[in-house]
Amino acid sequence: MSVLTALLHTNRKRFKLARTTKELIKDRARFLGPNVATFYEEPVHIVRAEGVWLWDADGRKYLDCYNNVPHVGHCNPRVVDAICRQASTLNTHTRYLHDGILNYVEKLTATMAASLNTAILTCTGSEANDIALRMAEAVTGKRGIIATESTYHGNTSLVSQLSKSNVPSVGFGLDQYFRFVEAPDSYRNPDPDGKRFAQSVAAQIEAVEREGTGFAALVICPFFLNEGFPDNPDGWLIPTAEAVRKAGGILICDEVQSGFGRTGTHLWAHEKMGISPDILTLGKPMANGHPVGGVVANADIVAEFRKGYGYFNTFGGNPVSCAAAMAVLEELEGADLVNNAKTVGDYARGRLQRLKERHEMIGDVRGSGLIFGAELVLGRTTKEPASAFTDRVINEMRQRGIIHSKLGRHKNTLKIRPPMPFSVENADLLFDTLDDVLGQLTAHP
Numbered sequence: 001m002s003v004l005t006a007l008l009h010t011n012r013k014r015f016k017l018a019r020t021t022k023e024l025i026k027d028r029a030r031f032l033g034p035n036v037a038t039f040y041e042e043p044v045h046i047v048r049a050e051g052v053w054l055w056d057a058d059g060r061k062y063l064d065c066y067n068n069v070p071h072v073g074h075c076n077p078r079v080v081d082a083i084c085r086q087a088s089t090l091n092t093h094t095r096y097l098h099d100g101i102l103n104y105v106e107k108l109t110a111t112m113a114a115s116l117n118t119a120i121l122t123c124t125g126s127e128a129n130d131i132a133l134r135m136a137e138a139v140t141g142k143r144g145i146i147a148t149e150s151t152y153h154g155n156t157s158l159v160s161q162l163s164k165s166n167v168p169s170v171g172f173g174l175d176q177y178f179r180f181v182e183a184p185d186s187y188r189n190p191d192p193d194g195k196r197f198a199q200s201v202a203a204q205i206e207a208v209e210r211e212g213t214g215f216a217a218l219v220i221c222p223f224f225l226n227e228g229f230p231d232n233p234d235g236w237l238i239p240t241a242e243a244v245r246k247a248g249g250i251l252i253c254d255e256v257q258s259g260f261g262r263t264g265t266h267l268w269a270h271e272k273m274g275i276s277p278d279i280l281t282l283g284k285p286m287a288n289g290h291p292v293g294g295v296v297a298n299a300d301i302v303a304e305f306r307k308g309y310g311y312f313n314t315f316g317g318n319p320v321s322c323a324a325a326m327a328v329l330e331e332l333e334g335a336d337l338v339n340n341a342k343t344v345g346d347y348a349r350g351r352l353q354r355l356k357e358r359h360e361m362i363g364d365v366r367g368s369g370l371i372f373g374a375e376l377v378l379g380r381t382t383k384e385p386a387s388a389f390t391d392r393v394i395n396e397m398r399q400r401g402i403i404h405s406k407l408g409r410h411k412n413t414l415k416i417r418p419p420m421p422f423s424v425e426n427a428d429l430l431f432d433t434l435d436d437v438l439g440q441l442t443a444h445p
Helices: 003-014 022-033 076-085 099-109 125-140 193-212 238-246 299-308 320-333 338-360 387-399 424-443
Strands: 046-050 052-057 062-063 120-121 144-148 177-180 216-220 250-254 279-282 293-297 362-368 371-376 406-409 411-413
Touching: 022 362, 062 177, 062 424, 076 320, 099 120, 099 293, 099 320, 120 299, 125 216, 125 250, 125 279, 125 293, 125 299, 144 193, 177 193, 193 238, 193 362, 216 238, 238 250, 250 387, 250 424, 320 338, 338 362, 338 371, 338 424, 371 387, 387 411
Parallel strands: 144 177, 144 216, 216 250, 250 279
Antiparallel strands: 046 052, 052 062, 120 293, 279 293, 362 371, 371 411, 406 411
């Protein structure tokens, strides 16, 4: 037996791995059904993680530049300890009283505007957005919902209708209540003061009112992450918020991706955009991988919803989930991770700008804090999206031990969204590798 074979055998035994990668792929289809999504042409079989690092079943180490779910770092000791302590004490149904949910909601809402003072906890961001839309109906008595045409807000029957790129074949007729506006694009179609976007929203509001559906809500990610996180200046959403309020609608900000300090300038991206939503939805990074989501709103809005819907969630806000979520807030503060996001994010965009000077396929660089990336194009004059080339870059980076992805309406924007402890040294490894990959792929198309 070779040294390499022995090492692979040891790793498989250590992590009790019964299947090879090929067997895993085959059995996923057999046990989970067809078309279960995986990343990369050659999927990665991850078996452990720590901080910003991942290890696969063969013992190979990867720099995680993608995962915002482990927001304060994979296997963060503070979060792991909180989960273990609470799980060894109590975890039960949410119809029993417990302090944890109240302590958490009190600490969470203290970071927001005074109007955002009440919360409903869920297990996922999809559930949170589903509740938010029903809240809007309860408050306004109307059903017309507006979103951008390049977004994603979850996969319940209701909110899945918001995802134009992934509309289900069966939607129970709910699509009749949704209208869409073109997402902002600071690279190809700048809108520096946000007024054109606000006018588009206002036009759709008029349309749903004229049709008789009525305007209930606008739902947006305030940083437009799935749309390619365009470079909109601080305060950009103020005209849009004014249009929504003038029409008597509800403004819903989905901060599943953009919240908890990721932009580096504010704890919440809606603050960066100069607005305060009527309803705020949260998810993925809320408890560092423990399944927690949430809806935050004014007490009157929540009361109206609870009066109209007999909503209950068995696991949403259970003691262990609340302990994990509380630990995330404590770690963000204790480790000064929002300031770290700004420092490292500023440095990362500087490095990306220097790469742009070296590589013609980088058409645009943008981001804030620890969400940054570059749009890849076939030519800077035409700005034609280099979508297929972007796939090649992502897969080659994966082969070199760097994990990241893509997004935007053309799927040609590198999506770099690492855990919040990401460092300058980590950024250097990322961009040194990206520099080499871009050089190699353009030299050998």
